[in-house]
Amino acid sequence: MVAFNFRRWSKDKTFYSRGLYILAFATSIYGIQAGPLVITDSDKLQDGYDYIVVGAGVAGSTIASRLSEDKKTTVLLIEAGPLDPNDPLIRIPGNAIATQNSIYAWNYTSIPQTSVKNKVIEVIAGKVVGGGSALNRMVWFRASKRDYNMWEELGNKGWGWNGLEPYMKKVETFHPPTEEHRKEFDIKYNINVRGKSGPVQTTFPPFLTNFSTPIIEGFSELGVPVTQDSEAGKALDLLWITLSEDPKNYSRSFARTAYVDPAIGRSNFHILVGQTVSKIVTKKVGKKVVVTGVEYSSSADEPVTFAKAKKEVILSAGGVASPRILQLSGIGPKPLLEKVKVPIVVDLPGVGSNYQDHNTITAIYSSNFSAPVISEAEALDLYYNEQDGPLTGTVQSPLAFLSYTKLQALGAKSDSKEIPSILKAYKAQSPAKYLCAGPYPKIHKSILAGYTEQKKLLERYLPREELGAFEIIPIVSPAEGGATILFFLAAQHVFSRGWIQIKSADRKHLFSPRGGSSGVDRGIDIDFRYGSNPLDVDLFVAGMKYVRKLTLETEAFRALNMKEQAPGFGYTSPNPSSSFVQGDEDSSIKEYVGDTIDTLYHSCCTNPMMPLQKGGVVDTELRVYGVENLRVADASIVPMLPAAHLQPTVYGIAEKLVDIIRKGKKH
Numbered sequence: 239m240v241a242f243n244f245r246r247w248s249k250d251k252t253f254y255s256r257g258l259y260i261l262a263f264a265t266s267i268y269g270i271q272a273g274p275l276v277i278t279d280s281d282k283l284q285d286g287y288d289y290i291v292v293g294a295g296v297a298g299s300t301i302a303s304r305l306s307e308d309k310k311t312t313v314l315l316i317e318a319g320p321l322d323p324n325d326p327l328i329r330i331p332g333n334a335i336a337t338q339n340s341i342y343a344w345n346y347t348s349i350p351q352t353s354v355k356n357k358v359i360e361v362i363a364g365k366v367v368g369g370g371s372a373l374n375r376m377v378w379f380r381a382s383k384r385d386y387n388m389w390e391e392l393g394n395k396g397w398g399w400n401g402l403e404p405y406m407k408k409v410e411t412f413h414p415p416t417e418e419h420r421k422e423f424d425i426k427y428n429i430n431v432r433g434k435s436g437p438v439q440t441t442f443p444p445f446l447t448n449f450s451t452p453i454i455e456g457f458s459e460l461g462v463p464v465t466q467d468s469e470a471g472k473a474l475d476l477l478w479i480t481l482s483e484d485p486k487n488y489s490r491s492f493a494r495t496a497y498v499d500p501a502i503g504r505s506n507f508h509i510l511v512g513q514t515v516s517k518i519v520t521k522k523v524g525k526k527v528v529v530t531g532v533e534y535s536s537s538a539d540e541p542v543t544f545a546k547a548k549k550e551v552i553l554s555a556g557g558v559a560s561p562r563i564l565q566l567s568g569i570g571p572k573p574l575l576e577k578v579k580v581p582i583v584v585d586l587p588g589v590g591s592n593y594q595d596h597n598t599i600t601a602i603y604s605s606n607f608s609a610p611v612i613s614e615a616e617a618l619d620l621y622y623n624e625q626d627g628p629l630t631g632t633v634q635s636p637l638a639f640l641s642y643t644k645l646q647a648l649g650a651k652s653d654s655k656e657i658p659s660i661l662k663a664y665k666a667q668s669p670a671k672y673l674c675a676g677p678y679p680k681i682h683k684s685i686l687a688g689y690t691e692q693k694k695l696l697e698r699y700l701p702r703e704e705l706g707a708f709e710i711i712p713i714v715s716p717a718e719g720g721a722t723i724l725f726f727l728a729a730q731h732v733f734s735r736g737w738i739q740i741k742s743a744d745r746k747h748l749f750s751p752r753g754g755s756s757g758v759d760r761g762i763d764i765d766f767r768y769g770s771n772p773l774d775v776d777l778f779v780a781g782m783k784y785v786r787k788l789t790l791e792t793e794a795f796r797a798l799n800m801k802e803q804a805p806g807f808g809y810t811s812p813n814p815s816s817s818f819v820q821g822d823e824d825s826s827i828k829e830y831v832g833d834t835i836d837t838l839y840h841s842c843c844t845n846p847m848m849p850l851q852k853g854g855v856v857d858t859e860l861r862v863y864g865v866e867n868l869r870v871a872d873a874s875i876v877p878m879l880p881a882a883h884l885q886p887t888v889y890g891i892a893e894k895l896v897d898i899i900r901k902g903k904k905h
């Protein structure tokens with residue numbers, strides 16, 4: 239019986255985890271008990287705090303905790319979700335997928351994605367103290383130097399690799415594997431580039447499968463080596479990935495344990511949980527717009543309560559919620575605010591624009607690979623008694639980040655020796671061609687200017703061996719008679735840009751129930767615009783062909799007798815598009831992309847840190863343009879999606895902001 243940590247079947251497009259079913263009794267035996275917690279109810283609030291931080295996720299927890307290290311500074315952290323009672327659903331790494339479908343998630347849905355067969359996509363985000371770090375897959379690594387250096391080149395001095403890396407390092411305490419474990423799997427790492435004393439614990443999961451051998455050998459046949467350590471600034475080729483977990487008991491190390499728990503008990507730190515912020519409150523002082531505090535409530539029926547900020551409000555509600563709260567507060571594109579009848583406080587075109595995410599499809603193979611089949615009871619026994627087994631982690635072998643050059647050399651036709659075909663076509667596009675005007679009758683000039691700059695950088699750097707273009711995550715799902723092998727394929731530097739726009743001024747939508755795409759009006763249009771630039775779909779064609787080369791043509795994989803289950807050669811869609819060409823491999827993969835494209839949950843870039851005239855929402859000190867005493871710090875300020883999972887980057891952004899505030903820099 240299979241008890242592996244996650245699987246995803248293309249047939250019904252749902253995730254599930256056996257972990258879900260073992261929780262009930264796991265709760266009762268899980269070792270960690272809640273310590274003494276000081277949670278402040280509204281009626282116990284002080285009459286104002288120096289800083290109010292909205293959202294106790296990755297960034298918000300970090301900022302609130304660090305600011306409260308100064309005893310003279312009062313901090314209020316407000317979180318819509320609960321403080322979990324040390325729930326194994328969160329704490330046991332192997333339960334990650336079950337957590338994503340639990341009460342700890344917001345579970346928004348996108349609007350139908352018109353470029354990919356009107357697919358409606360679930361947009362999972364953490365709604366609990368810890369935010370995304372409480373339910374993510376704990377994959378921990380920074381992007382390549384060039385990813386961050388491009389941020390700097392967009393006009394953000396100090397936000398390149400050299401400006402951000404020390405802060406990402408500051409977050410981490412890295413625990414090397416045992417010598418025996420390192421040797422057994424030939425794990426590569428470089429202790430010198432790792433953090434040594436940060437609050438987030440990272441390590442390699444103890445339970446790895448021998449699938450790392452065909453992965454390393456198969457990729458090697460295709461010219462892809464193992465990188466010594468992704469954290470050195472080149473997250474390219476095959477990477478041994480650490481997870482954000484504590485080897486003390488192989489439990490999740492997340493923003494709650496790393497930052498909030500140490501702050502709880504400080505008399506100058508208060509945290510309100512189960513309270514949803516619906517508005518940043520401002521007043522006019524002369525010509526200036528000044529933030530005075532926030533309004534929040536526990537439900538749509540409750541009246542709002544005002545909390546006063548003496549110095550600043552820092553908005554850290556995440557890539558989807560932060561632009562939403564700004565728009566609800568009258569800070570955003572004028573035509574949108576007019577349409578939904580929110581009084582305009584500041585006309586800021588970039589709020590909600592520039593939406594980016596890693597999108598993904600899954601290839602599935604049968605094989606004769608033999609991996610231990612572990613029952614639920616055995617998995618629990620291993621976890622609790624031996625700190626081992628599939629519940630200790632979420633990945634079991636290295637994963638790959640391929641540059642365009644490597645990907646297209648094997649995965650698709652390249653009609654030029656110098657530049658792969660997708661990039662050649664991208665270069666030929668006018669920046670406005672696939673950009674969406676959002677709430678404007680035509681694309682706003684600042685947003686076009688910002689994208690034009692981004693496009694120039696992508697054109698310049700994507701052909702070089704400096705940036706990841708495509709991620710391949712192998713997952714082994716053991717079964718009697720041979721494991722099922724899943725490959726998650728994820729596009730890294732998407733060309734499409736989406737929008738987040740509120741549909742209503744009514745705060746009641748912030749309390750819309752969870753529940754898939756059941757037609758619940760959540761008062762918000764979340765539009766990834768997946769595949770709106772058709773080259774993003776072409777990239778998946780190249781990626782899928784690459785995976786076929788790897789699985790079906792390398793010696794290492796041929797020995798495993800891999801048979802493609804999905805998409806399968808000659809995949810025909812139940813809902814074929816008009817352009818579908820029977821018998822054509824590219825066309826068939828495109829159909830599969832249209833039917834199954836999904837998110838890798840890295841929503842970001844919706845309040846980009848860029849100059850105002852380039853569609854920016856915040857400056858390099860993360861201050862919102864045109865508003866005094868308001869900053870945004872979370873995944874929304876990322877100007878351009880890096881080729882990496884996001885959490886170390888967002889923690890780093892938060893740590894850097896704290897330093898900026900401490901140094902008291904002015905605009």
Ligand SMILES: Cc1cc2nc3c(=O)[nH]c(=O)nc-3n(C[C@H](O)[C@H](O)[C@H](O)COP(=O)(O)OP(=O)(O)OC[C@H]3O[C@@H](n4cnc5c(N)ncnc54)[C@H](O)[C@@H]3O)c2cc1C
Pocket residue numbers: 292293294295296297298316317318319338362363364365366367368369370371373374375376377378379513514515516554555556557559563748838839840841871872873874882883884885886888
């Ligand atoms: C399912 C999933 C899997 C992921 N896997 C990985 C991974 O393996 N590795 C990795 O590096 N990254 C991963 N990520 C991404 C990473 O977790 C996020 O990028 C990161 O959490 C973003 O941090 P943030 O501070 O911007 O927002 P979040 O961490 O999402 O925090 C925002 C917080 O604000 C709260 N909030 C929102 N609205 C309001 C409101 N109105 N009032 C009060 N509070 C509010 C939310 O409840 C939440 O707690 C994953 C994300 C998800 C969702």
